[in-house]
Amino acid sequence: MLGAGLLALGLLLATVGLYGLLRMSDIFHQLHAAGLVTGPAVLTVLLASLATGSTGIVTSAALVFLFVLITAPLAGHAIAQAALLRAEGDAREQAAAPGADRLRETGMRTLVGYDGSETAKRALELAARIAGTAGDVAVAHVAPPLQELDFGESPPVEDAEQERLLAEARAEVARTGKPATTLRRHGDAVEELIDAADELEADLILLGARGRGPLASALLGSVSSGVAGGAHAPVLVVGPDAPLGDGPIVVGVDGSDASREAARVALALDRRLELGIRLVHGYELRLVSGGSATPQMRVEFERIDQQRAAQLLAQSAADLDVPGEATVAVRNGGEAEALIAFARNEGAGLIVVGSRGRGAVRSGLLGSFSQSILAGAPCPVIVVPPGARPVSP
Numbered sequence: 597m598l599g600a601g602l603l604a605l606g607l608l609l610a611t612v613g614l615y616g617l618l619r620m621s622d623i624f625h626q627l628h629a630a631g632l633v634t635g636p637a638v639l640t641v642l643l644a645s646l647a648t649g650s651t652g653i654v655t656s657a658a659l660v661f662l663f664v665l666i667t668a669p670l671a672g673h674a675i676a677q678a679a680l681l682r683a684e685g686d687a688r689e690q691a692a693a694p695g696a697d698r699l700r701e702t703g704m705r706t707l708v709g710y711d712g713s714e715t716a717k718r719a720l721e722l723a724a725r726i727a728g729t730a731g732d733v734a735v736a737h738v739a740p741p742l743q744e745l746d747f748g749e750s751p752p753v754e755d756a757e758q759e760r761l762l763a764e765a766r767a768e769v770a771r772t773g774k775p776a777t778t779l780r781r782h783g784d785a786v787e788e789l790i791d792a793a794d795e796l797e798a799d800l801i802l803l804g805a806r807g808r809g810p811l812a813s814a815l816l817g818s819v820s821s822g823v824a825g826g827a828h829a830p831v832l833v834v835g836p837d838a839p840l841g842d843g844p845i846v847v848g849v850d851g852s853d854a855s856r857e858a859a860r861v862a863l864a865l866d867r868r869l870e871l872g873i874r875l876v877h878g879y880e881l882r883l884v885s886g887g888s889a890t891p892q893m894r895v896e897f898e899r900i901d902q903q904r905a906a907q908l909l910a911q912s913a914a915d916l917d918v919p920g921e922a923t924v925a926v927r928n929g930g931e932a933e934a935l936i937a938f939a940r941n942e943g944a945g946l947i948v949v950g951s952r953g954r955g956a957v958r959s960g961l962l963g964s965f966s967q968s969i970l971a972g973a974p975c976p977v978i979v980v981p982p983g984a985r986p987v988s989p
Contacts (some may be wrong), residue, residue: 605640658740661952704731704868709796709819710765711790712739715804717768719834722976723802724772728868733766734796736779739786739798762909786822798829801977805835805970824966825951830861832946832978833970841975843943844872849967850914854950855883858980859916862948865978871945875912877905878934901927941975948978 648762706723710716723733739758762778769776781788793801805820824831849855859875866873880900899967902925909923926934939947951966 618844681941704728704799705796706731706732706735706800706802707736707789707793707796708765708802709804709823710735710739710761710783711765711804712761712764713804715834715836717800717804717831718840719804719963720765720768720776721772722832722834722840723800724769724774725840725866726800726865728773732777733769733774734777734779734792734798735762735769736781736789737761737765737791738781738783738873741782754820755782770792779904785819786826789819789823790827793827793829800829801831802828802832802834805833819972820892824970825981827981829984830948830978830980832976834906834976835970835973841943842871843939843945843975844874845869845948846874846935846939846942846944847948848877848931848950849875849909850931851908852914852950854980854982855913856915856950857948857982858948858978859912859918859982860980861980861984862946863916864919865948866945869945873918874938874942874944875916875918876926876935876938877909877912877924878931878938879905880927880930932965932972935969936972936974944975946978947973948980951979951981 601680606761622634637980647972648830704727706727708716708723709719720733720735737758739755750927758780766776766778779792781792789803792798800923802825803820803823818974820833824833845862847855847859849859859873905925905927910920912918913920924938926938935947937943947969949966949969970977970979
């Protein structure tokens with residue numbers, strides 16, 4: 597009876613230990629549960645064997661107990677060591693692949709094309725502000741190709757004007773409390789700036805524009821227009837007399853994929869600048885031949901157009917998780933004109949638009965809508981090309 601009772605107790609302890617091994621999530625709690633199996637349970641079974649009086653059973657039980665006594669500490673140490681190494685590996689993996697919260701801490705990676713102009717200096721200031729405390733500011737200057745020398749290998753020739761401009765840019769950025777990385781490039785400005793942005797995986801490219809007015813499509817220059825049309829990242833263009841205001845970030849929306857991507861970029865920027873955001877849809881009232889002369893028909897068409905605009909803005913707000921109060925419909929004007937007029941009235945900080953066209957010739961890729969916005973905007977403009985790299989949240 598005593599032997600049977602001890603055997604039952606030993607089996608019960610072993611069962612509890614095995615249950616703990618299966619249910620405990622932490623490795624050290626599992627080791628504690630295993631101790632019930634390798635310690636009290638085995639010892640109780642050994643005592644039960646003594647009650648049998650059989651020499652063979654007692655000898656077998658003693659050998660089993662001795663084996664467990666030697667191997668259990670070694671096995672426990674090996675398991676604990678493996679758990680420690682695994683935890684360190686998980687920590688390294690989490691550090692190497694940061695989540696959304698860490699991405700917000702790292703800030704944005706910005707690239708500024710610098711040529712010494714006043715607009716380029718404002719672009720530098722804006723880049724430092726957008727990059728955030730942990731972001732990066734890189735400055736690139738593209739000089740004409742160097743003259744190739746006729747004789748053999750020679751040390752690279754230093755471009756004195758390029759060095760002067762890059763030193764000036766570093767000093768400008770330093771005033772904001774941030775360092776700047778400088779890039780020296782030679783060749784076609786559009787191609788070199790786009791390639792530099794790709795190499796850096798820049799979140800945003802910033803450029804200063806020199807022209808405004810009726811001929812802005814030409815005066816903006818092949819550099820601003822070409823980079824905005826061909827880059828793989830959003831491009832912010834700072835025009836003359838177009839400072840970053842304190843008003844909201846204005847986004848033109850029309851239901852297209854381009855405008856949705858532009859709105860996502862605007863939201864990411866607003867998390868840094870905290871200016872607020874407005875989704876603006878501009879439309880013109882339709883004039884239908886014959887029916888347009890009838891007052892009732894004009895009223896009906898006006899109602900339909902207003903309803904379509906309201907539905908488009910409501911859907912855009914829902915897709916982007918933006919409050920309905922942040923949406924505005926502007927009528928009786930072209931899309932570009934409506935966006936510019938609203939931005940001017942609101943003292944907008946930025947205008948963000950999506951570019952709808954791409955092709956083989958980069959300098960001609962920027963569509964008429966984006967060109968019109970760049971030409972008349974009262975504030976800096978961000979053009980988001982199709983397939984642009986997503987901006988960090």
